[in-house]
Amino acid sequence: MTDEQLMLAVKNDHLDKAAILYERYKKMLYGFFMYKNNNDKAKSDDNVQQTFYRLIKYRHTYKEESNFKVWLYSIAWNIQHNDYKQAAKLNVIPTDILPDEPYIQKDDRYDELYQAMQLLPEQHREVLVMSKFLELKYEEIAQINNCSVGVVKTRVFRALQQLRTVYFKIS
């Protein structure tokens, strides 16, 4: 069954089908939240569960012609965005690398590019993560972020430009 067919079954109260969708998407969503939450496992666990809780609770709002992947990642994006806004209010945005800090190679075990990605502006990093790790097309990312495809491509370009500077300097 396709994701859309499964989601329609969930919408018609066949909640067991939600388990299939969970198994298909849990790893990708977990990876996305780990990036967003600076490797905080407990928080990422919680965010994934929140995503599927909302998928079940708001299943009646899913439209038949909608792209399921875009719908699911929109929920995930909103959850992460709300968390970030709350953290900003409390002045506790977690990061293990300060945005203005010059790049420092901490340890061999860290992925060099991963560290460089953490230094990217939030909007640039987000589109890169969504495109590379969530395997979303630029059109789908534009839909989730409520912007045009051109804006998404410009952000990808800027992100890769910055990473290229760091990557080739390291090598």
Add this chain to the structure above:
Amino acid sequence: MKKEEIEHLLADYASGEISANDKARLEEMFAKDPALKQEADEMEEVWQAINQPNHQPGKDMDNGFYAMLQNEKEQQKGARVVKINLTWLKTAAAVAACLAAFVIGRYTVSPEKITEYKVKTVFVKQPAIAQAIKTEDTRPVFVSRPVENKTALAPKNSEPEEHLTLAPQLRSVFASERMAAVAKLAAKADVTQNDLKMLEMVLNEDPSANVRLMVVNALQPMFAKNDVQQLFINTLGKQDDPLIQSTIVDILVEARSKQAVPQMLVLLDDKNTAPSTQTKIKTGIESFLN
């Protein structure tokens, strides 16, 4: 080629999402600019080098999800049982009420037969009729025009007579009649300025959203005319129905009508505008810029 266009092509090239045509165009540019080629190849290498760390979710996450799912399924079952019980209860209560009414009626009715019948006339108040369209015209509303002379010849220019029929029909208290009048106007081979004025009046003042939507759909094929475009732009701020606002925005965006941008911005700033319409406006304005 614009700088922004090249950046978009490079983004597509690095991620491997580039089409064959765009790749050919880029390669032509690479031949003329080796530095650009180097930049593109380095960006592609960075893209390939970005590895997703192998984050494995723990068993706790799975346990949490399945517990939550089980909980939702129990709640759903409980809701169904409550619904079924309520239905049975209602049915039982209705049957009990009927039986009680029968018993009470059976044992309280007087055994004497009714031999005298009285006739009583009952006057029932009629429900109030729907409001007609408010206009400055204070003349009474007409539903149809009486035919004065059945044998009179039809005039060569039928427009004035047609207006005499359609104008009152557009002011009818019945929405279905107003919609029929709009359909007749729209079906004319040659829509005149007078017709457009009448349609504009209906679009701005008709109390029924269905009638107004019918006018929008009727005018859409005529969008190439400047006065129809201006009509849509002017009416946008006067519409409060989200479906009509959204439909007009779609038409203006599809036609890339940049004169509509100021009016769309006014609608965007209005807090009462529906979020879905605001999203359409934002996307539309962005498409004008790109």
